[in-house]
Each structure stands twice: as C-alpha cells, then as structure tokens.
Amino acid sequence: MPTNIKFSRRSFILMSLTLAACKGGADVIELSGSTMGTNYSVTALDHDRNVDKAALKSALEKSLLAVNAQMSNWDASSEVSRFNAHNSTAPMHVSEGLAKVVQASREIHEASNGQFDITLGPVIEAWGFGAQNAGQRPSADSSALTAALEVAGQTQGLKVNGTQLSKSHPDAQIYLPSIGKGYGVDQMAEVAKSFGLTDFMVEIGGDIYVSGRNADSMDWQIGIETPDSISKKVFQVASVSNMGMATSGDYRNYFERDGERFSHIIDAHTGKPITHKTASVTVLAENTMLADAWSTAMLVLGxxxxxxxxxxxxLAVLFIDRKAEAGNNGFVSAASKRFTQLQA
Incomplete structure (x- = not known):
C-alpha cells in the first residue's frame, strides 16, 4: 500500500479554528475514527450552527463501511476480493463505485505509460508488502515472484461495461489501496456537502479533500512532510481549496538486505521496487481519487x-528527491507548471 504523508499542518489549522469559534463565529466540527486500517478525520466550519454532529458522524462512517465493503483487499467478503476469486473471464456485476474506480485506474494506467497498474497485487504480495504475505522478503528471482509476474500487468485487460466488470486473464487480480482510499475521501466529502457544509477538510491516512476556506478566510494550509521517517518535519506548505491532495512516499514502508534498499513502490515494467532518487510525490487534483492514484504513478515514474x-x-505535482549535497536535510524539490500556478 502506498504510504502517504501525515497531515503535518493539522495542529495549526485547528488552533485558528478554535480561536474563530471563541470569537462567536462558526461552530467548529471535529470528528475522527478508524477506517481502512488507518484513521479518518473531519474538520469543518458550521456557519449556521445547526449540523447534528452525531448524525454527520454516523453518515460518514456508513459511507466508509460501504467503500470498505467494495474495495478492501483485506476483507475476503468485499467486492474486490470476490472479483479476484472469480477465476473466469465472464463478466461480474459490481457496484457503481468499484466500476468507477476500475475505469479511472485503466485511464491512468494508459496515461502513465503503464506505471499505474492495479493488477500488480500478486507481485506486491510476493515482495511481502501486501495483505497476505506481510513481512516475507523474497529474492528477486524467487519462484513466488516469477509466478506473480505471470498474472500481473493485466490492467488494460480489465473491461468495464456499466456495472459489469470482467478480466481477460482468469487469474488476474486487482489491488486498490493506491486509489480506493482516495475514493473513500471523496465519499466523505459528498456526505459533508449533503449536510450543507462548504468549508471543511476530510482525510483518511493523509489523503485529503478540502472545500472552501479555513477560519481565517484563507485557502487551507497543508504541510507536506519531509520524506524522512525520522525527522517528520514540514518540507513545504501547500495552499489548497476545492481539491483533493495525496502524497505517496517510499520512506516508511521498505526493507533492507545486504545493503540494498527495497521499497514497497513497484515498477510495473520490471516487477521490482523502484531504484531512482524520488522519495515522495504530492499531487493536487479535482478529487482525491485521482490525486491518490496519480501520486503513486508519479512516484513510480520518478x-x-x-x-x-x-x-x-x-497535472499539479510536486516531486521531492534525495540529493546528498542539497539543503533541506538532503532533499530537493521540483514542481510541475500547474502546481506552481496553483501556489502562486
């Protein structure tokens, strides 16, 4: 599963919201809980002070349970698990949500030169980074890895026809942590909007959607973490409004053997962990599903x-690379034109 940065600036935003509330402004809603093997949080301004917080929390968690039932590779009864166990090329009826995510995955796969590939699940498992074989560390020529590579790389073989989903290889499997969590954030945003909220932030494990402005009538200020598992410092602050944001990094989920570093981010062309110097990638997009998927694709690409x-x-993308002679604790960044424009 791609490891996303923590929401580094959350404490600063909550401080300003609390101050605004004390001055008689909007009521501040703060909700949190567990989902998808991580945590979710909501911070919102209730300008009319009429939102039922218990009802909002219930609706949010109901939407997250629905997403989990559709897309969790850790739940044997989920839709995606049942599709993976469906060893046939015959179409299978799935939910609109799962169909949407698979269709988006196919499009990003093509646009990224095949480097966003949701059928790499068996390879991720073989490297010991998945739901089933966590902690097992194979050699690059192990029989398990060789067998996994034979059924991977099938994303373009997935066909979506309405809510009918099929695969061209009966043993193909889909693995959705790199896009499903972002989709879950978008579902949370829809729930918040249905309660009349316009200024809010929702997030799951570092994948974020922000709407409107914060209590200071500014765009939300989101910290991008320095890709160092020890320092946990803010590398850069992004101003974000009405967009999804996600960061993928290789600096938390990896193992080392014989002096060689093996990241959980897999190159779809080689079936091996990436070896370039890009340590993290942050993407801003129209929704969090796309930001989540593209952050993974861009990290693989370098x-x-x-x-x-x-x-x-x-696309609005910020890359952070390791560079021993650079400032910022040995990291240097490069931004796409769109990212630079949005931060101007």
Whole structure:
C-alpha cells in the first residue's frame, strides 16, 4: 500500500479554528475514527450552527463501511476480493463505485505509460508488502515472484461495461489501496456537502479533500512532510481549496538486505521496487481519487519522466528527491507548471 504523508499542518489549522469559534463565529466540527486500517478525520466550519454532529458522524462512517465493503483487499467478503476469486473471464456485476474506480485506474494506467497498474497485487504480495504475505522478503528471482509476474500487468485487460466488470486473464487480480482510499475521501466529502457544509477538510491516512476556506478566510494550509521517517518535519506548505491532495512516499514502508534498499513502490515494467532518487510525490487534483492514484504513478515514474507527463497533462505535482549535497536535510524539490500556478 502506498504510504502517504501525515497531515503535518493539522495542529495549526485547528488552533485558528478554535480561536474563530471563541470569537462567536462558526461552530467548529471535529470528528475522527478508524477506517481502512488507518484513521479518518473531519474538520469543518458550521456557519449556521445547526449540523447534528452525531448524525454527520454516523453518515460518514456508513459511507466508509460501504467503500470498505467494495474495495478492501483485506476483507475476503468485499467486492474486490470476490472479483479476484472469480477465476473466469465472464463478466461480474459490481457496484457503481468499484466500476468507477476500475475505469479511472485503466485511464491512468494508459496515461502513465503503464506505471499505474492495479493488477500488480500478486507481485506486491510476493515482495511481502501486501495483505497476505506481510513481512516475507523474497529474492528477486524467487519462484513466488516469477509466478506473480505471470498474472500481473493485466490492467488494460480489465473491461468495464456499466456495472459489469470482467478480466481477460482468469487469474488476474486487482489491488486498490493506491486509489480506493482516495475514493473513500471523496465519499466523505459528498456526505459533508449533503449536510450543507462548504468549508471543511476530510482525510483518511493523509489523503485529503478540502472545500472552501479555513477560519481565517484563507485557502487551507497543508504541510507536506519531509520524506524522512525520522525527522517528520514540514518540507513545504501547500495552499489548497476545492481539491483533493495525496502524497505517496517510499520512506516508511521498505526493507533492507545486504545493503540494498527495497521499497514497497513497484515498477510495473520490471516487477521490482523502484531504484531512482524520488522519495515522495504530492499531487493536487479535482478529487482525491485521482490525486491518490496519480501520486503513486508519479512516484513510480520518478521526477524526470513524471514531470514530462505532468506538464503534458497539466497535472499539479510536486516531486521531492534525495540529493546528498542539497539543503533541506538532503532533499530537493521540483514542481510541475500547474502546481506552481496553483501556489502562486
């Protein structure tokens, strides 16, 4: 599963919201809980002071349970698990949500030169980073990895026809942590809007959607973490409004063997962990599902190739690379044209 940065600036935003509330402004709603193996949180301004917080929390958690039932690779009864166990090329009826996520995955797969691939699940498992074989560390030529590579790379073989989903290889499997969590955030945003909220932030495990402005009538200020598992410092602050935001990094989920570092981010072309110097990628997009998926794709691509695609497609992307001689504790950044425009 792609490891996303923590919401580094959350304490600053909550401080300003509390101050505004004390001055007689909007009521501040703060909700949190567990979902998808991580945590979710909501921070919102209730300008009319009439939102039922218990009802809002119930609706949010109902939507998250629905997403989990559709897309969790950790739940054997979920839709995606049942599709994976469906060893046939015959179509299977799925929910609109799962169909939407698979269709978006196919489009991003094509636009990223095949580097966003939701059928790499068996390879991720074989490397010990998945739901089933966590902690197992194979050699690059292990029989399990070889067998996994034979059924991976099937994203374009997935067909979506309304709510009918099929695969061209009966043993193909889909693995959705790199896009499903973002979709879950978008569902939370829809719930918040249905309660009449316009100024809010919702997030799951660092994947974020923000709407409107914060208590200071400014865009929301979101910290992008320095990709160092030890320092946990803010590398840069992004101003965000009415957009999804996600960061993928290789600095929390990895293992080392014989002096070699193996990241959980897998190159779809080689079936091996990435080896370039890009440590994290942050993407701003119209929704969090797209930001989540593209942050993974761009991390696999790396800064050089990723910037080419980001500028071609007008995507807002910030890359952070390791560079021993650089400032910022050995990191240097590069931004796409769209990201720079949004921060101007």
């Amino acid at each position: 800064t050089e190739r990723g910037l080419e695609i980001a500028n071609k497609l007008d």
